[in-house]
Amino acid sequence: MNIVESALGRFEPVGNPFVADCIIGHSFGTETGREGVNAALAELMLGWQQKIAGEVPLIADQMLVDAFPEDERDKVALSVGGEISDTLGTKGGTWGVLLEARDYMLQYGLSRPMMVGHAGHIGRVVRQASKVENMPETIIPSVLPAYFDKDSEQAWTRSRALWVPREVIGSLVLRAKGQL
Numbered sequence: 001m002n003i004v005e006s007a008l009g010r011f012e013p014v015g016n017p018f019v020a021d022c023i024i025g026h027s028f029g030t031e032t033g034r035e036g037v038n039a040a041l042a043e044l045m046l047g048w049q050q051k052i053a054g055e056v057p058l059i060a061d062q063m064l065v066d067a068f069p070e071d072e073r074d075k076v077a078l079s080v081g082g083e084i085s086d087t088l089g090t091k092g093g094t095w096g097v098l099l100e101a102r103d104y105m106l107q108y109g110l111s112r113p114m115m116v117g118h119a120g121h122i123g124r125v126v127r128q129a130s131k132v133e134n135m136p137e138t139i140i141p142s143v144l145p146a147y148f149d150k151d152s153e154q155a156w157t158r159s160r161a162l163w164v165p166r167e168v169i170g171s172l173v174l175r176a177k178g179q180l
Contacts, residue, residue: 006123007167008160009146014126015139020114022077023048024101024138025060026094026125027067028118028145029152037118037157038067040145045116046072048141057108059101078104094121094128095179102135114139119146120163124171127180 025045028037045058046068057077065079080100105113115138117125122144129135150158156166174180 003124003168003171004164006127007120007164009119011119011122011140011144013140013142015112015114015137017048017114017139017141018052019112020048020052020056020139021112022057022059022101022105022110023114023116024097025058025064026097026115026117026121027061027063028121029149029154029157030063031149031152032063032067036067036149037145037147038064038149041116041118042068042072044141044144046075048114048116049075057104057110059097059104061097094125095132095174098125098129098132098135102132105136106134111136112139114141116141117144118157119144120160120167124167124174124180128174131179 023045025041032038041064049055049058058075059078060076061080065073065076068076078100080097101113113136115122115125115129122140126138126140129138148157148159148163152158156162171180
């Protein structure tokens with residue numbers, strides 16, 4: 001799948017989510033209120049954690065952790081701190097989460113990660129994960145949120161019209177850095 005199709009939210013589910021041994025979540029935008037995409041991602045992660053036998057560890061960046069219901073935040077095994085992605089994609093973001101998640105997985109002998117993210121982001125997440133040394137092939141569930149947060153501090157996550165061009169241009173920067 002090419003980056004434009006991916007940015008438009010077209011993705012294919014991969015693998016069996018019920019065999020995942022950890023769930024790695026990637027925030028989308030900066031809104032953490034109950035109606036936002038990040039809250040939907042948090043609920044999705046918690047739902048899958050309950051469905052999978054053994055309550056697998058949850059890994060997420062701090063923005064996504066902030067969207068978890070307050071009484072559920074302790075279910076996150078690893079909260080990845082640091083800056084959120086900037087306009088040029090030169091700091092923070094997906095790559096940093098993937099590196100820390102990989103290190104956590106190696107430390108705890110995990111090898112079947114499920115990736116959870118916005119439908120328009122997940123294709124890049126999985127392609128970037130394939131560039132991370134020692135990151136196993138990832139599982140992608142069949143349902144992911146595809147709506148945007150009009151109030152996000154990251155303008156490019158407010159609408160599809162702003163997201164797609166930024167994602168396509170940003171892919172060139174990530175490729176040049178060996179991260180895509």
